[in-house]
Each structure stands twice: as C-alpha cells, then as structure tokens.
Amino acid sequence: MRIRIFDKLGAFAGNKDVAMTMREKAIIPALEKGEEVIIDFENVEGATQSFIHALISDPMRKFGIDVLDKMKFQSCKPNVAKIIRIVTSYMQAGLGDDE
C-alpha cells in the first residue's frame, strides 16, 4: 500500500486529523493484513512532529518496533526525515519502558 501525503495535504504536513484518518483507515488495516506500507512524502516540504507522531506512533505501539521493517518512508526531504527519526527514536524509548 502506498500513501501519498502531498495528495491529501499539499506541501506542508501538519493536519493531525488527516494523519489520524490515514492511520486508522489505511496504515493500521494494511499492517494488520501483513502488507508493506509506503508513506510517500514526495513534494512535501515540511511536516510537524505532531503530524508524524499522529501518523506512526500508534502502529509502533500496536505492532512493536518491527513495524519499522514494514512501514517505509519514501522521497523524504531532509527535515521531514529528521522528524521521522526523532519520532521513531522517542517511541522506542517509551516502548522500552512499557515492556
């Protein structure tokens, strides 16, 4: 499954309601079926930490850190990639605490 962020939000990804819809309607159902999810950030110039958190934190909580093998991030600008790294890092720290 491929999710194109630009198609829903344009060049700046900040709308958490859209993130929640993508997560609940597309990402989690696809992961539950064992499918690979490609989140495509082509033409997206910026994203907030809150948006990325709303998009991927719950899949990480539900499926554990191995979900990062199934959930791939395509065509990320450097600042978007850095925010994704920050969110996946702090999620792993917290998930360690939960175990």
Next chain:
Amino acid sequence: MIASLGLTVRPENITTNIEARSRHYFERMGLFKTLGIESGIQIQEHESSGRFVPISVVRVEDELDRAIKNIVPMLHLSGYPEQAKTLMYIIYEIARNVIEHAESKYGGVICAQYYPDKNKIRVGIADYGLGIRTTIKRSHHAETHLEAIGLALRPGITGTTNKPTGTAQNAGAGLFFTKSIARINEDYFWIYSGDTAYKLLPKQKERMTIPADPFIDRHSVSTGLPYWKGTAVGIDITLDQTVQFQLLLDYLGKILDEAVRERKRERKLPFKEPRFI
C-alpha cells in the same frame, strides 16, 4: 487576547474605548470584525495587503489549514523559505494545541505582524478555553499555574496521558519544540495562563543547548497577573538570525538518538532505524 475574550461576549455587550490611532490599526488587524462590532472607520482595500496577518479565528483543523496557507504570502516571506517553514511549524503546533486542549467552542485566534525595523515577525495565539493547569492536571500533579506551565513546556508531558510515549494523537512535544526553536534562534517566547506568564529571554548562555526543564533556560516569570482563563502564546521570529530549522532537528535528533540507544544497550533491547527509500 482581547479578540479571544471578545468571542465569548455578544457584540451588543461590547463597548470600546480605543484611541483614534490604535483604532485604525485594530481595524486593519480585524479586531472589530472578529468582535462583530462596527469600528466607524473605512479602510482602503490596498491597506489590507501590508505585512501582517489579520486575526483569524480557528476552531477546527480546516480553519487552521486555511489560516496558515495565507500567512506566507501575507507576510511576503517568499524570500525567506527557511523562516517560512519555521513559522508554519510553530503556528501549526501551537494552534493545534488550542483545537485539541482548550475545549473552547469559540476556538482560538491567531495573528501576526512584521516589524521592519527589527526584521522580525511576532506571532500571537490566544484562546479563552480551559487553560494549561486544568488540562495538565488531568494526568499530572500541578499545584500552581507556574508548575503547570513548566510541565507543559517539558518534552513528553501531555495532559492526555501520563505514559511516556503519549497517545496516538499526542506526544506532548509541540510546545517544547516551539520553545526550543525560539531558544536556538535567540528569540522571545512567552506563554500566559491562569495568573502566570513565563518568558524565555533571548540571550541564553549556551545557544545550542536545549534543556528539557524550561526553568534552566534563561527566563522570567510573572505571577499574580490578571487571571486569564485560557492560554496565550507569543513568539518572535527574527528573520536575519533564524537558524536553519534543520540544525535544530539535527541537534534534537542527536541528543535523543544517543540517549535512546544507550538505554536500549543497557536493557539489551534492539533499536531500529526507520527505512527511507
């Protein structure tokens, strides 16, 4: 703050006593329109295209999207792409807090003004909702408004949960990131809720250091202020000194990455990198 308070009052119950010169400015900023009252002055159309963003009321995310899309052209920021990204980031993070946490049916208000003499943009966001202490106390202990503001500015603290990874929708990092942007850029950041205001001062001892505790930053606190039921945030962005947003992300990412990897090593737990293709 006047606009967000005024939203809770019927227009027929509002009277104004504003001096003539300020009245003109407030008219241009859309204060009277927001309050639903007449200003008694006419503004020529071309005057509305100055370097300011008039007051926008934000109740839902779509309104926030629309307000933010106007900000870059209204402030003529096309020559400052990095600063425009930083500005959009800050406004999204703070205004989203209003929508999520203030629980005000009136929403919040946003406005911005460019100051050419200092080449600076000042952004204000205010709501007359629950306030920080009420929302933080749902998941954390906070006796005073100052304690609540201190908690709200720490990373990983959100009123929606006391779990370290937050909830599906909240990580409790939006205000921390915003304050960190101001810190690295040596700009003002100000937050007011209840009877207390916290102000991050622009000159820090070590610019490229970001403590989790906001009281370690060089700051000032005012208590015993007139009670403000909701929350108001002000932030400056000085266009000439804005550090590339990527540097902030590099710095935060490095600190976090090292800490998490170390913790994982100690507990013999795996650490995974996200996959970029």
